[in-house]
Amino acid sequence: MVGRTHTLMVVLASGLLVVLGGCSSPEPTPEPDVTVDLLHENWKDVPGVTAGGDGLQITATARRIVQQDGGGGQPNPPLNLAGTHLVVGGDFTLSATFADVTADASWALYDRPPVIADEFRVEPAGLRLTLQGDDLKIAVFDGTQRSDMTQPVPVHDEHVRVSDPGAPLTVHRSGDTLRIASGADTLSTLPLGKVFSSGNLWLGLSSDSGAFDVTSLKAAAPESAGLRTSGAAAADVQPSADGLQALAARTRPDFRIGAAVALGPLTGDADYAREFVGNFGALTPENAMKPQFLSPQQGVYTFEEADAIIAIAESKGMIVHGHTIAFTEAMPRWMQELPSGTDAERRSSATALRDYVTTVVTHFKGRLDSLDVVNEPFDVDQGTSFQQNIWYRVLGPNYPAVVSQVVHDADPDVKQFINENGADVPGHRQDALLKLALDTNAQGGHIYGVGLQAHVYDLETDAISSGELSRTLATFEAAGLRVRISENDVTDGQGTDAQAEQYATVLATCLRSRACVSYTTWGVDDRYDWLTDNHGSVKQGHDFLFDDGHPTPAYDAMRRALGG
Known part of the structure; x- marks a missing residue:
């Protein structure tokens, strides 16, 4: 089908005129422009974007x-995180041509x-333009964190009619x-506000319910603006010879210290990239391998961001722990709504779940050291x-x-784990986890x-002592099982000294036990520690080893625990 062609341009002009002593000066000679053809840059890790000979093909991913509780469904349209973004310190022009919308x-x-x-x-500060027929929606975000993050509110939101959809659309700054x-x-004319203030420009192309082609995509700027393309912030960072992983290896060469990471900060934040790559030897994708990110529609898979994260880990000599397969939360709507009322429905839904597991594990085969099944x-x-959950309703109580x-049929070499919270110290929860692991193996x-997980949300109620953790590790070792400290984070609600002591206690106890094969903290920098409180309001936490680019007392305590 031949569709209408739409040209979209973003233009920034300085309009500089200098007048000295009341005498006019001749107009300066315009600087030559530096031009970048973005169409042929790296887009391979963007969900819903396929590069072809004539440009980029964009298809809807329905990522949410x-x-x-399974409710909601905030749109999560992709950006080009692992590929090319722009760095520009002055005037610039961006242009794009859309076809077959x-x-x-x-x-x-x-x-x-x-x-x-x-x-x-x-939602970060930025501009989103959405073209639908002759309607153009202009949405401007200023990066303000609001109480309900699931409903981001633009600071400017309007619909305008495009009288000639084939004419160039331009945005002049x-x-x-x-x-x-x-x-x-x-x-439309509107104040710029906080938009385009960072000097970095991250690009995203997406469709909510259809498809379109991008046949031209260019950036241009005067030489003085310093326009250039840039890749992932982690690309040029190397592991530190004095980092946490290097210190741990002096005692136990096979022991890995890891962190849960997200692609955005790993590629877009130099501090975060330095902190993570310099100190850790293992990576857990925080969200990118959860079902709603891998398969937003039944039979449709968006592996791109998880692949990009794993590629970064591989380039730094890190191992990867996959997270996760069967989980009550973070499921796409299609998976939540699989029917389970009759035997026939359960058989059909079981086939869908098995196909999902086989497809995912086969895709990552050979790239994962271990996996939360x-x-x-x-x-x-x-x-x-x-x-x-749906796994229980469809497959029954023996679903693990x-x-x-x-999983084993698809990748017999990946080490399989059952991951749980509240089982870090002896008690009924730990007893149940041990029984589940042994029963699962007895059932094939x-x-x-x-x-x-070792989440410590309150040091008065959740604190993990060295003695209790040692007994826990001995219990699982006696049963022939290994242990990962998989998601350790510690509140600073009782002060940073108490936080540091708890972090060091968990790591040192794990390191002393041969049953404990690795330690992972559930994040890197408090800059990205956002959560909802009991009233539904969003607030920033302070639970990690770094805070806004700087090591915390907990980081120093971890180093001491490792002999550094």
Whole structure:
């Protein structure tokens, strides 16, 4: 089908005129422009974008972020995080040509990557233009964190009619003003605010419900603006000979210290990249391998961001722990709504779940050292009953064994773990986890060990002592199982000294036990530690080893625990 062609341009002009002593000076000779053809830059790691001979083909991914109860569904359109972004210190021009728009075409231009939390996306400062027929939606975000992150509110939001959809659309930035025009017609003039203040430009192309082609995509700027393309911030960073991983290897060469990471900060934040690559020898994708990110629609897979994260780990000599397969949360709507009322429905839904597991594990085969095949199976109130999730409803109470068998068939070499919270110290929750792991293997599963999350949200109630953790590790070792400290983070609610002591206690105890094969903290820098409180309000946490680019007392305590 031949569709209408739309040209989209973003233009920034300085309009500089110098007048001295009341005498006019001749107009300066315009600087030559530096031009970059973005169409042929790296787009391979962007979900929904396929490079072809004539340009880029964009298809809808339906990526959304659901809340813990399965509700909601905040849109999560992709940006080019691992590929090319622009760095420019002055005037610039961006232009794009869209063709064969079947429904809608969106182009995002942001100051920085979004922050993706478990249940919401923090929208960065930037501009999103969405073309649908002759309607152009202009949405401007200033990066302000609002109480309800699942409903980001633009500081400017309007719809304008494009009288000639084939005419160029332009956005002029001059000083503190943005002017959006179609051909010679001005559509909107608005204050710039905080948009385009970072000197970085991250590009995203997406469609909500259709497809379109991008046949031209260029950037241009005067030489003085310093326009250039840039890749991932982690690309030029190397592991430190004095980092946490290097210190641990002096005692136990096979022991890995890891962190959960997200692609946005790993590629877009030099501090975060330095902190992570310099100190850690293992990586867990924080969200990128959860079902809603890998398969937003049944039979449709968006592996690109997970692949990009793993590629960075591989380039730094790190191992990767996959997270996760069977999980109550972070499931796409299609998976949540699989029917399970009749035997026939359960058989059909079981086939869909098995196909998902086989497809995912086969895709990552040979790239994962270990994998959470079952995550948080027990109820959220710290009991020992199974959560009645889709895996349980379709496959029955022996679903961990079924999933484990399917994983083993697809990749017999990946080490399988069951990951759970609240089982870090002796008690009924730990007893249930041990029994589940052993029962799963007795039913034909291939569980290598357990993940103890070690979340410490309150040091008065959640603190983990060296003695209790030592007994825990001995218990699992006696049963023939290995242990990962899989998601350790510690609140600073009782002060940074108490936080540091707890971090060091967990690491040192793990390091002393041969049953404990690795230690992972659930984040890197507090800059990206965003959570919702009991009232639903979003707040920033202070639970990690770095805070806004600087080491915390907890980091120093970890180094001392490792003999550094």
